[in-house]
Each structure stands twice: as C-alpha cells, then as structure tokens.
Amino acid sequence: MAKIAPAPIREDIATLDGKVDPRTGDTSTLRMRTNRVWVQWFTDQFNRINERIEQITDVIAGNIPLADADGSLTDSGYTPTTLPHNVHTHEDDDEGGTLDHGDALTGLAGDDHTQYLLAAGTRDAAKLHIGGAVNYTDFDADGVLTLHGTARVNKIQVIHLSAMKKGVGSPPGEGLKDGFPTYDFDNVADEEVFFSFTTPDDYNVSTDMSLHAQFFVDTAPVAAAGVAWVIEWKATAEGETIDFTAGTATVLHAHPVTTGTPANDALRLDCNELIGGAGGIAAGDLIQCRLYRDVSDAGDTFAGDARLIGVHVHYTGNKLGIPT
Numbered sequence: 001m002a003k004i005a006p007a008p009i010r011e012d013i014a015t016l017d018g019k020v021d022p023r024t025g026d027t028s029t030l031r032m033r034t035n036r037v038w039v040q041w042f043t044d045q046f047n048r049i050n051e052r053i054e055q056i057t058d059v060i061a062g063n064i065p066l067a068d069a070d071g072s073l074t075d076s077g078y079t080p081t082t083l084p085h086n087v088h089t090h091e092d093d094d095e096g097g098t099l100d101h102g103d104a105l106t107g108l109a110g111d112d113h114t115q116y117l118l119a120a121g122t123r124d125a126a127k128l129h130i131g132g133a134v135n136y137t138d139f140d141a142d143g144v145l146t147l148h149g150t151a152r153v154n155k156i157q158v159i160h161l162s163a164m165k166k167g168v169g170s171p172p173g174e175g176l177k178d179g180f181p182t183y184d185f186d187n188v189a190d191e192e193v194f195f196s197f198t199t200p201d202d203y204n205v206s207t208d209m210s211l212h213a214q215f216f217v218d219t220a221p222v223a224a225a226g227v228a229w230v231i232e233w234k235a236t237a238e239g240e241t242i243d244f245t246a247g248t249a250t251v252l253h254a255h256p257v258t259t260g261t262p263a264n265d266a267l268r269l270d271c272n273e274l275i276g277g278a279g280g281i282a283a284g285d286l287i288q289c290r291l292y293r294d295v296s297d298a299g300d301t302f303a304g305d306a307r308l309i310g311v312h313v314h315y316t317g318n319k320l321g322i323p324t
Contacts, residue, residue: 147318152204159195159311167192167292175307177216177266184305185227185293192292197313199235199285204318208278213271213291214310217257220264221302228254228300231273232290235281244288251275254299268309275313283322287313 128139135149147153161181166172172191173184185191203209213229234248255271258264281287293306 142323144323145320152207152316152318155200155202155315155317157197157200157313157315159197159313161308161310164193164195164291164311167194167290170292172293172308173305175305177307177309180309183308185308186305187293187295187300187303190292190294190296192290193308194288194290195311196286196288199281199283199287200315200317201283201321202317202319203281203283204316205282206278207316209275209281209287209313209315211273211275211289211291212312212314213255213273213308214312215269215271215306215308216266217269217302217304217306218266219304220261220267221257221259222261224256224259225302226254226256226299227271227302227306228252228294228297229271229273229306230292230294230297231275232292233275234288235277235285236288237282237285242286242288244290248290249276252294252297252299254297257302272314 127141130137130139131148131151135151137151138146138148140146161183164183166183170189170191172193173186175182175184183193211231211233213231215227217227230250230252232248232250234244236242251273253271253273255269257269258267275287291308291311294300
C-alpha cells in the first residue's frame with residue numbers, strides 16, 4: 001500500500017522528487033531531503049502518541065485532574081499537578097487514599113459505592129437515603145422502599161354500593177340519580193348498611209384511617225340543617241375470632257347540608273369520619289364496618305333523605321407493599 005502523507009508534505013515531495021540539485025548536479029541529494037521529510041513527519045506523529053500515552057497514564061495514576069479549577073476540561077497543554085487523595089478517590093487507606101464517602105468517615109468497608117447516607121447524616125452500607133432528616137425515602141439493601149414524613153402519600157380505597165349489604169331490620173331505600181344507584185337514608189329510622197375491606201399492604205400502621213361518605217340531598221334546606229352519619233368498625237387480624245358484637249369502635253359526625261335551593265340542590269357532600277387505628281390496625285387486617293344515619297342525634301336536623309352515592313377510605317401509604 002502506498003504511503004500517503006499530509007498535503008504540505010506531499011507538495012514538498014512533488015517539488016523535490018526527480019529534480020536536479022543545482023548544488024551537486026544530481027538527484028540523489030534531493031531524494032535524501034525527501035526521505036528526511038518523511039522521517040520528520042513520522043517522528044512528530046510518534047512523539048504526539050507518546051505524549052497522549054503519558055497523559056492517560058498520569059490521569060489513571062491520579063497525578064493530574066481531569067478538569068481545571070474552574071471546571072473546564074484540562075487541555076493538551078496541561079501542567080502536571082498532584083490530585084490530593086482527600087479530594088475524591090476510590091482507594092482505601094491501605095492504598096494511600098482517603099474515602100470521602102467510605103471507611104475514612106465511618107469505619108465501613110473500603111468499597112465506597114456501597115456506603116449510603118442516612119437521615120442523621122451518617123453512612124450505612126445497608127441503606128440508600130434520599131431527602132432530609134425528617135422527610136425522606138429509604139431504600140434498604142434488598143431494594144425495599146420506605147417513605148417517611150411528607151414523602152408518604154395519601155391513598156384511597158373505594159367501597160362501592162354494590163359491595164354493601166343493607167341492614168335487615170332498617171334498610172335504606174334504593175334509588176337512582178341520573179342512572180347511578182343510591183342508597184337513600186330517611187330521617188325516621190336508623191337505616192344501615194354493612195361492608196368490609198382488608199387493610200392495604202402499603203398502609204402506614206402508625207397513622208389513622210378515615211372514612212368518607214359521599215351523599216347529597218334532592219332539595220337543599222332554607223335554614224341550617226345536618227345529617228348525622230355514624231361508622232361502627234372493628235379490625236380483626238388473621239387467626240382472631242370474627243365477632244362484630246363486641247369490641248367495636250363508634251365514630252359520629254353530623255355533617256352540615258349546604259343551604260340554598262335550588263342553587264345547591266343535589267350538591268355533592270363528603271362526610272369525613274375519622275376511624276383512627278394508629279397503632280391498632282395492621283396491614284392485612286379485616287376491617288368490618290356498619291354505616292348508619294343516627295336520626296336521634298341532635299345534629300341530625302335535615303328533614304328528608306340523605307342519598308348515599310359512595311364510600312371511600314383514606315389512608316397514608318409509606319411503602320409499595322409487603323416485601324416478597
């Protein structure tokens with residue numbers, strides 16, 4: 001294969017090759033000068049390659065930084081400097097380095113990539129900590145996610161009317177609103193429904209749950225009035241006896257009905273019943289509920305049906321679920 005030199009060298013060769021040297025009268029001297037051009041070109045290339053190899057060797061050895069003090073990449077005209085071990089290195093003390101996130105701080109193993117920051121600002125090989133000291137996310141060594149503080153999320157579990165059983169003695173009436181089913185609780189008797197659900201796996205057991213009863217009235221009252229909703233509930237763990245006749249908790253909330261007809265007729269109303277459960281309900285518990293309208297309560301003053309359209313449970317989630 002023919003040798004191809006850069007354009008300037010090719011021009012020198014073309015100028016010299018085959019010409020008569022006026023000083024000697026022959027072409028041999030010109031050929032020697034042509035060869036010297038080639039030798040010089042290859043020498044220059046060889047020196048440049050050696051220079052690059054030395055630079056790479058220095059970077060690997062930690063003798064020069066990859067960037068200047070201003071953050072710009074070091075150019076080819078570098079001045080070799082020494083990178084202090086306490087700036088950043090993946091070496092441990094035995095290799096002469098100082099780990100900025102490893103055993104130099106906490107006495108952990110020398111592999112700094114397994115050292116993680118904890119809420120208190122300390123390092124741990126077992127957890128990855130993201131966030132502050134109060135509001136943060138933890139990833140355990142096995143990958144399990146746990147949320148803390150405001151990193152936790154609000155979750156909803158919907159209880160459809162079709163999942164409820166009407167009471168035998170005092171059932172609510174059944175109706176429709178624009179084709180959607182309703183349970184209609186009158187103001188004469190304590191009409192009731194029963195339903196149950198299982199505590200979600202992502203439930204934060206140190207927090208309370210609340211039950212929201214969504215309802216409306218056909219005609220808004222002129223004067224202030226309310227509907228008294230009561231939730232009676234009990235949590236039963238696996239292996240415990242199911243018995244709703246004892247050990248239940250009861251929460252009552254008289255929810256005001258928005259006044260002003262017809263502007264506020266059929267207005268959606270949400271009655272928030274705080275079930276509680278912090279420390280007393282565990283993930284996987286069976287939660288049994290009895291929801292009824294307490295017409296004898298002093299806060300139940302609305303003269304008409306309270307039409308239930310749905311129930312949902314609000315809770316705080318702090319994980320994706322139970323680890324496998």
